[in-house]
Amino acid sequence: MYTRFNASQSVELAVPEERVPIQHYLRQPRRLVNALVDRSRTEQLSDDCFRLKMRSLQFMMLSIQPTVDMRVWAQPDGTINLESVACEIRGVGYINDRFALNLKGQLCVQQKSSRVTYLKGKADLEVEVELPPPFWLTPKPILEATGNGLLKSVLLSVKQRLMHQLLLDYRRWASSETGIISSDIPQILSVEG
Template sequence: MPVKDAPKPIHHYLRQPQRLVKAIADPQLMEQLSDHEFRLKMRPLNFMDIYHFQPTVVLGVWSDSKGTVFLRSQDCEIRGIDYINDRFSLSLKGKLSPQEHDGKTYLQGQANLTVKVDLPPPLWVTPKPLLQVTGNSLLKGVLGRIKQRLLNQLLMDYYHWVDSQSELIEPQNSIKFGDPCTDS
């Protein structure tokens, strides 16, 4: 994803990983637990029109001095179906980093999402390929929504942050050296 030149390089912005989370997560579905941990809830999902549930994950988010942001799931829960929650695991690992190519900056990222679940008895008779297609579709939908929010929200928040940083630096009332002083 290309990044337009700005007075503050994007790696300065990415050193504040909480901004990344706030840019990609719906504020009504996010809870900040600490400087580097966030509870994210997805909008409720529907699996094969039988099961309705809401995945929730605690993400650890941190960055290095180069502005690379790392994500790792710390905990997960399926709200709505205790049977599945007791037999569910989720692993998310990801990173987003600024890359320089031919004098231009790009954001490059990768995310790996793995979900394991023991099926409830009513689904034992469902053909495995159908379950895999449906499950993979859910996972692609989750990653697709994250990617869309990254593409749309992250850069908007970055440019807003750059503007707000510029406003903090520019003095509102300044005196030039060499101006005569008044004795009032």
């Protein structure tokens, strides 16, 4: 029985003004990947492709650990695009052979006034999987609600890490680029989800 799960997450956050604009920082996809996922769980495959080893996830009585190959590239205006290009589920061969993951995301810079810059982004995650026979007796609405909830929690976790890590890393990077050290902690002005 094939089942499809979906989730979307958006984010908008204010970027504190630094001497080096955030667009320059975002032209380095590796920095964004490090803000999204702990460095110990990433491997750079090429200039714009990264392998992300996700934490184990619990879906009903299954424990799965996805490994996602993600293409991350910057456009000249500083917009970052993310797209999954491959996925492997470790530990459950049956699921791995019948599993498709599609993740697309974008993070762009918006100048709302001469002094306020925002990062605005959205990620869409879809999983299609043929569940093993024991799940066939579970009502489809329960499976879908559980799967959609799991994907939403994954995206929410990524969003929270992005909101905290990206701005902190940008602040450190801008200070090192200009030789200025600031003790201010970046403030997040607005978030939507």
